[in-house]
Amino acid sequence: MARVTQAGxxxxxxxxPGAIARAVREKRIELGGDGLxxxxxxxxxxxxxxxxxxxxxxxxGAGEKSAAAGGGDFWAAKTDREVAEAAMxxxxxxxxxxxxxxxxxxxxxxxxxxxxxATALENLAxxxxxxxxAETDLGRCQALLRDEHRAALTAFADALDPPQxxxx
Numbered sequence: 001m002a003r004v005t006q007a008g009x010x011x012x013x014x015x016x017p018g019a020i021a022r023a024v025r026e027k028r029i030e031l032g033g034d035g036l037x038x039x040x041x042x043x044x045x046x047x048x049x050x051x052x053x054x055x056x057x058x059x060x061g062a063g064e065k066s067a068a069a070g071g072g073d074f075w076a077a078k079t080d081r082e083v084a085e086a087a088m089x090x091x092x093x094x095x096x097x098x099x100x101x102x103x104x105x106x107x108x109x110x111x112x113x114x115x116x117x118a119t120a121l122e123n124l125a126x127x128x129x130x131x132x133x134a135e136t137d138l139g140r141c142q143a144l145l146r147d148e149h150r151a152a153l154t155a156f157a158d159a160l161d162p163p164q165x166x167x168x
Contacts, residue, residue, distance in 0.1 A: 003036040012039060013046050023049065113159045120152035 006024060010017040023029040028049035029042055094100040128144055135141050 002039040003032065003034070004039050004042070005036060009037050009039065009042045009046070013043055015046075019050075020046070110160070113156055116159065117152060117156040120155065121149075124148050124152065 004012065006020045007017045009029075010020045013020075020029065023046065024031055028051075029037065029045045031037060091100060095102070124145075128148055131144055132141055135144070
């Protein structure tokens, strides 16, 4: 049966010594004849007789201020942060599923495909020159140019929109 001072009981239950002194004055905690308190009995008396402050609701309109707007309202700022973190988690999940793609990746891929198209069009003359030399028919020359041009553009379009799973 350990006996402690008021300050010792306060440390044990995690409150200020003033709170214990107030409880002793108001006869919510009993002191022994030697001015000490039995630790187990004092803890039990504190837990059963302590007065808790009633929670007061915030003033009307106080929750409407956000910390970003300079209101300094802790709970609004916390709510804003939680909402933002939830949105980020949803975006990360969508990205992992493949529903979202980073803009940088799209720009890089598009740039690569544009370079491939430019290369194909630049090489068009070198590929067609041997065939065009032997052709005397103007319509046939135009058809060869049109077919090669269309093939380069079709390859570019196909590279931008690859077939998805389930497409035939």
